Amino acid sequence: MTTAAPPPSRLRRLLDGGGVIALAIVVMNVTTYAFQMVAARLMGPNQYGALASLLALLLVVGVLQLGLQATAARRIAASPEDVGRVEHGMLRIAYVSSLVLCAVLLVLSPAIERLLRLDSIYPALLLAVGAIPLTIMGAQAGILQGERRWRPLAAVYLAAGVPRLAIGTVALLIRPTEGSAMAAVTLSWFVPVVIGWFTLRQGNRAEAPVSLRPMIVEIWHGSFALLAFFALSNVDIVIARNVLSDRDSGLYAAGLILTKAVLFLPQFVTVVAFPAMSTAGERRRALLRSLGVVGVLGAISVAGAVVLSGLAMIFIGGAQYSDVEDELWLFALLGTMLAALQLLVYAVLARQSRRSAFLVWAAVVVVVVVGLQVASLTALVTLVCSVDAVLLAVLLAVSLWRMKGDLALADQ
Numbered sequence: 001m002t003t004a005a006p007p008p009s010r011l012r013r014l015l016d017g018g019g020v021i022a023l024a025i026v027v028m029n030v031t032t033y034a035f036q037m038v039a040a041r042l043m044g045p046n047q048y049g050a051l052a053s054l055l056a057l058l059l060v061v062g063v064l065q066l067g068l069q070a071t072a073a074r075r076i077a078a079s080p081e082d083v084g085r086v087e088h089g090m091l092r093i094a095y096v097s098s099l100v101l102c103a104v105l106l107v108l109s110p111a112i113e114r115l116l117r118l119d120s121i122y123p124a125l126l127l128a129v130g131a132i133p134l135t136i137m138g139a140q141a142g143i144l145q146g147e148r149r150w151r152p153l154a155a156v157y158l159a160a161g162v163p164r165l166a167i168g169t170v171a172l173l174i175r176p177t178e179g180s181a182m183a184a185v186t187l188s189w190f191v192p193v194v195i196g197w198f199t200l201r202q203g204n205r206a207e208a209p210v211s212l213r214p215m216i217v218e219i220w221h222g223s224f225a226l227l228a229f230f231a232l233s234n235v236d237i238v239i240a241r242n243v244l245s246d247r248d249s250g251l252y253a254a255g256l257i258l259t260k261a262v263l264f265l266p267q268f269v270t271v272v273a274f275p276a277m278s279t280a281g282e283r284r285r286a287l288l289r290s291l292g293v294v295g296v297l298g299a300i301s302v303a304g305a306v307v308l309s310g311l312a313m314i315f316i317g318g319a320q321y322s323d324v325e326d327e328l329w330l331f332a333l334l335g336t337m338l339a340a341l342q343l344l345v346y347a348v349l350a351r352q353s354r355r356s357a358f359l360v361w362a363a364v365v366v367v368v369v370v371g372l373q374v375a376s377l378t379a380l381v382t383l384v385c386s387v388d389a390v391l392l393a394v395l396l397a398v399s400l401w402r403m404k405g406d407l408a409l410a411d412q
Contacts, residue, residue, distance in 0.1 A: 020151055021150050021153060021154055021157070021271055021272055022268035022272070023154070024154035024155070024157040024158050024268075025157055025264075025267050025268040025271065026268070027157075027158055027161060027162070028157045028158060028160055028161030028162075029161065029264040029265065030161070031161035031165040032161045032164060032165070032264075033257060033260060033261050033264075034165050035164050035165045035168045036052075036055070036260075037257060038165070038172060039051055039168065039172055039176075039181055040253075040254055040321070042172045042173070043172065043176045043177070043178075044250070045246070045247050045251060045254070045320065045321065046246045046250055047176065047177065047178060048250050048253055048254070049240075049246060049250035049252075049253045050116060050119070050178045050241075051178045051181050051182070051253075052250075052256065053116045053238060053241050053253070054116060054118075054127060054178065054182055055185070056234035056237045056238065056256075057112065057116070057238075058127060058130065058134075059230050059233070059234050060227065060230045060231060061101070061105065061131050062134050062135075062138075062230070063223050063226040063227040063230050064097060064101060064138065064219075064223050065134050065135050066222075066223070066226045067138070067219045067222040067223030067226055068090060068093065068094055068097075068135065068138035068139045068142055069138040069139070069141045069142035069145065070142065070222045070226070070274070070346065070349050071090065071142065071218045071219045071222055072087075072090045072138075072139055072142025072143050072145070072146055073142045073143075073145040073146040073275065074274070074275075074349070075215070075218075076142075076143065076146025076147055077148075077274075077275040080147075083143075083146070086146070086215075087200070089215050090142065090215065091139050091140075091143075091200075092212065093212060093215060093216060093219065094135055094136045094138065094139035094140075095136065097135060098131065098132040098133075098135035098136050099132065101131045101132075101135055102128050102129060102131045105124075105127060105128035106125065106128045108124075109121055109124035109125050109127075109128060110124075115238070116241060117241060119178060119179070120179065122179045122182075123179050123181075123182040126182040126185075126186045127182060129186050130182075130185060130189050133189040133190045133192070133193040134189050136193050137156065137189070137192050137193050137196060140156060140192075140193065140196030140197070141156055141157075143200060144156065144196075144199065144200075145271065145274070145275075146275070148275065149199075152195075156192045156195055156196050156199075157192075159191045159192035159194075159195045160188075160189075160191075160192045163188040163191040164185060164188040167184040167187055167188050168181060168184035168185065170184075171183060172184070218352075221354050221357075224357055225345055225348060225349060225354075225356070225357035225360070226345065226349075228345075228357050228360035228361045228364060229341060229342060229345045229360055231361075232338075232341070232363055232364045232367065232388070233263065233338050233341075233342075235364060235368060236252075236367065236371065236380060236381075236384050237249075237252065237253055239368065239371040239372060239380065240252040240253070240377075242372070243371070243372060243374060243380070244376075248377050250321075251321055251323055251324040252324070252377050252380065252381070254321040254324055255327060255328065255377075255381065256331065258305065258328055258331045259332070259334045259335040260335065261301075261335065262297075262298060262301045262331075262335025262336055262338075262339065263335040263338045263339045263342070264339075265297055265301065265335075265339070266290075266293060266294045266298075266339050269290045269293050269294060269343065270290070270342060270343050273287075273343075273346075274346055277346065277347050277350035277351070280351075283347065283350060283351060284400075284403045287344075287347050287399065287403075290343055291340060291343060291344075291396075294336070294339045294343055295336070295340070297336075297339075298332075298336025298339060298340070299336070301332045301335065302329055302336060304332070305328040305329040306328075306329045309328050310325070312325075312328050313325050313328075324377065327377065327378055327381060330378075330381045330382065330385060331381060333385055334381060334385050334388065337388040337389060338388060340392055341360075341388060341391065341392055344392070344399060345357075345360065345395075347399055348395075348399070351402070353402065356395060356398060359391060359394060359395060360391065360395075363387050363388070363390075363391040367383065367384055367387050370387075371383055
């Protein structure tokens with residue numbers, strides 16, 4: 001007589017149900033921004049401003065990675081029986097596009113050096129090399145996300161954060177320069193790719209020829225929307241480098257450490273909710289519930305920035321950045337709005353809408369045109385908060401209006 005297996009524990013159910021992703025992303029974000037805090041302390045405001053602008057540009061470069069991830073995850077979640085074809089096609093696209101992106105960035109490296117006022121071209125060249133593993137990781141993570149293989153995906157996310165802190169700290173202790181920091185960042189990006197390759201090395205095989213064109217079209221539109229979001233969330237540091245003094249741009253960059261921490265704090269919400277937002281019957285509820293979680297976490301962050309501003313200063317660089325302490329709550333508010341905007345952009349990708357991206361690009365234009373006229377740190381962060389608030393209201397209204405058809409379809 002066989003004995004029935006005991007039911008899985010509550011912890012096991014949580015880990016199998018996506019809770020491990022929340023833990024992994026929290027660790028990834030903590031270590032990622034711990035690296036930025038270490039860099040801010042060891043490099044000082046003048047040097048750190050250059051590194052922050054490079055990292056902001058790296059996020060923009062990473063939109064192709066996110067486009068690959070979103071496309072792979074959506075296609076596999078929508079058609080799990082076709083996972084072999086999707087996996088094969090997405091990896092082929094990732095390998096080729098990563099090399100193309102690297103070549104483009106190598107050509108643009110002299111312009112990047114001048115635009116960001118770097119000490120040499122060396123960091124810009126490292127940025128180009130880092131685009132290769134960054135892009136490949138996107139396809140790998142998207143395949144795992146679409147298959148809801150949360151544990152291997154969690155390992156990839158952990159490898160995207162922990163090595164950066166370890167390698168980066170050693171590199172900056174040896175030589176606290178923007179070149180040393182970017183060398184560490186570039187090297188660390190190869191770690192999650194190795195883990196992703198190991199996980200997928202005996203993956204599903206395509207049983208029929210794969211048509212890459214529909215995938216490429218979807219990746220293009222997804223990357224276009226994500227590029228708009230990351231341009232909006234990172235263009236302000238580039239503006240700061242050009243309209244503010246070196247010290248004030250470094251102070252602004254330090255404030256953005258808090259912004260990015262609040263932005264990526266609820267990132268696990270988007271990762272877990274995205275498959276549900278790809279289904280007509282679930283997307284409205286998934287979006288509203290996810291926005292509620294983002295709002296609660298954001299409110300706690302803003303309140304913490306007001307009440308515990310002194311403690312927050314320890315984490316963004318210490319006394320040498322004290323001039324930005326009174327504005328920390330604004331940077332936390334900015335991070336909250338960006339987190340909500342990011343969720344809305346992914347909701348747009350999940351329902352395959354292509355027009356909403358132009359609203360985000362319009363906001364980018366407003367920030368650039370008006371931002372180049374400001375003369376102070378406070379004025380710049382206030383401007384960005386105001387533009388993002390208007391965009392958030394418009395995008396939410398458009399999304400809810402478009403989802404009326406989904407409700408009617410779900411009721412049939």
